Amino acid sequence: MNVGFVSRLLSGEPVIGDANAHRIAPANGSVVIQGDHYGRGMIPRDRRAHPKIYGAQPFDMELIPESEWAVMLEQQEKEKSSLTDQILEAGLPPLNQQQTSFCWANSSTMVAQILRMQEGEPQVPLSPASVACPINGFRNQGGWCGQSITRIADNGIAPQSLWPANAIDRQYFTDAEQAEAAKYRIQKWIELGNRNFAQVATCMLKRKPCAVDFNWWSHSVAAIGLVRNKDGTWGLRIYNSWGTTFGTNGMAVLTGSKMVPDDAVCGEIIMAKAA
């Protein structure tokens, strides 16, 4: 079957679909999907308690019809102008949550770092722990991406120079840290519909990073690109928070039912902040 345009994958990039989701062996041979060596920590959002994400804009972009996805994606890959291309060009490294249960803060923090990259701001490694700890009372507990992005919008994120990425420790929660974190606030973000892949795809084609929660994985990651598979179906490129040993430098492609997030927020504007 000729499906026309097919995306180019990164070298050795794993494709995680319905058939192989529980044992993915990347180039280095380790099983990565279960997070044997890394934490996860996404707790599904209680939609009765939180029907809306506080402060989020509703999805107001014009939805790009699926019939146009392949043409747009082919053009972006040809021009090397996709969000993935931009991340690779900038050399923005993945986060590494190590053994913490803070994936849900890492995904939103990565969105913030990508937005800064797109604005041309200096690369400042930001601390997911500075987002998660005040929410969870400095306990190593899970959460969902809407919680973390709301915290980032209200209070910002501390640079890792003031609060190490995975440090669960009150000593870093100081007035000086909070003053600096407030300079790294997301100004505008959008709540996407529950399990609405068309909205996610539109964000990807408009090069807007999303934090995405997957109930099947109990994990939250950053979504950074749409992918056209060999069989004509679609995939979602993710940027995980398990360091560079996961996938290809932290990136992988989810397909089938595995690519549809149960919860998602799209970052749009972050405060401009020079070094």
Next chain:
Amino acid sequence: MTPAFPVKQTINLALIALLVWLHFGGGGVLPLAAGPIRVLVIYDTVEQPINATSVIHYLRTHCVKDGDTAAFRQWAATVDATNESPDFKKLFALPRTKLPWVFIQSQSGKVLSGPLPAVIDDQLALFKKWGGP
């Protein structure tokens, strides 16, 4: 007989007008000397206008450096730039009539101001005109 507009005074006035015109970038059409530049692009929130890595790479390598970072920014028109450098805040405050809009500042401080082309090749051509090959 004394002329109504003495020649010397007229020449002086013309020179002053020329200097003022030059100082404000010659209405956006005066060629700047090609060299390291500072670039600010302003857009509405729908989509960032500079996305091609060829253009981004050019700007990263041809803009002046603020510390380790190239002096290239692209901001939504509603961005909070309170914590940015004075150089970019000055450009952000300059008038613009539509979006996306670009300000290109030479090292001498002259500013080119105008609408940003939509096509990648035109964007590159514009930046190369002021930032060099």
